Amino acid sequence: MRILVVSDAWFPQVNGVVRTLDTLKTELQAAGHDVVMVTPDRFRSLPCPSYPEIRLAVKPGAKLRRMIEQAQPCAIHIATEGPLGWAARRYCLRRAIPFTTAYHTKFPEYVQARWRVPLALSYAVMRRFHGASSRIMVATQGIEDELTQRGFANIGRWSRGVDTQLFRPRPECRQADGPWGDLPRPIFLYVGRVAVEKNIQAFLDLDLPGSKVVVGDGPQLEDLRRKHPEVRFVGARHGEDLACHYAGADVFVFPSRTDTFGLVLLEALASGLPVAAYAVPGPLDVIGDSPAGVLADDLRQAALRAVTIDPELCRDHALSFSWAASTNQFLDNLRPFEPLVWSA
The missing domain is CATH 3.40.50.2000 (Glycogen Phosphorylase B;)
Incomplete structure (x- = not known):
């Protein structure tokens, strides 16, 4: 056809x-x-x-x-x-x-x-x-x-x-020579457009231990980079490089309230990364009642609780999506x- x-x-x-x-x-x-x-x-x-x-x-x-x-x-x-x-x-x-x-x-x-x-x-x-x-x-x-x-x-x-061959746990990306080797852990990661509709400010304002990092480009990038020198912004990443950035982090924080799905959620889960997000359509449909993530109105508490999730649970959940x-x-x-x- x-x-x-x-x-x-x-x-x-x-x-x-x-x-x-x-x-x-x-x-x-x-x-x-x-x-x-x-x-x-x-x-x-x-x-x-x-x-x-x-x-x-x-x-x-x-x-x-x-x-x-x-x-x-x-x-x-x-x-x-x-x-x-x-x-x-x-x-x-x-x-x-x-x-x-x-x-x-x-x-x-x-x-x-x-x-x-x-x-x-x-x-x-x-x-x-x-x-x-x-x-x-x-x-x-x-x-x-x-x-x-x-x-x-x-x-x-x-x-x-999700491409579970590309996005997979990579222990080497968590080493000292990995993308986040010099950052204090736990590392809380956001991947996506750096734009107002993604509600990224909600992530940047969270009081969290360790480090916050942002992968992505968009109209707010330079402004947010100036306002938040404590956050590492690395711009857009692709392919193997992007996959390693996922796998080297500890928790994926998804602050958006307006995504219809959130493909990045699956990429994070396939990389062994637990998800913290609001309990809204998109995260609710991807995570559901799975133990692979924490969905809550309090995004900070969700992120802190997600740190303790077994990465294997995340990977197993992602494998159900093809x-x-x-x-x-x-x-x-x-x-x-x-x-x-x-x-x-």
Whole structure:
């Protein structure tokens, strides 16, 4: 089957959406499917205000139409609600072509945190965008419940997986020559975008023993680095380097209250790192009642309690998440609909 995926999030961005879509592409191709990615790097683009690393396609309609018609896909999946997503949605509606969408990001909460736009207005826009979708794919039951309460329908599950070969316990990364060798322990780690919507300030303000470290880039990085000289900020890390940064820490602290899943949670757990987070959708769905983490309204107490968790429990929990299962869920969300037929 030829599947066309439209996404405003793509490399060189580094985030959970990009990693999820890139892995999906790899898994689908390994299963014999043909995947066509329609992403900003194939269009003239401009930097997103306040997020220059995010490129926004400029007037993509005509070129996107040609790309879709040249590909003649069996299914169209629109992954994001940016300029490419809206253009693809418009194209499909005008031609009565069914499509699926995904709710990767809680944009209403992000927009409210950044620009104080009322949630009711942003959710109205999201309902309009996704309302025409044949299936809205969400990662967790918690997010499905939230969207259902806000009037969304036609929701299907598309969970996430983790590369347990890359992200694994690495004793060598805990040695003196590892990434955190000179820091007092325990080491409390945050990995992700350094941005206001991630609520990272809640982590930085915690009174914790040992050391706090931040891996990631984003619009708040330089400001927070100046305000918190006691915290080690190392910028973005990738591949083996990122995996070693996880494995060299003691606790993963996840302060976000707005993530739909939190792929970094699985990466931390697979590395043998216990999780401390708020008891909100995302962490609740990933951790649940597992002993691999502590979820509480008091993030400091959660972090202190997580220090005592056996790393093997964390690793065992992560092994229950696979990308193969995630990809099968994605395909199951496409299969109820007839493949698209294109005229010669």
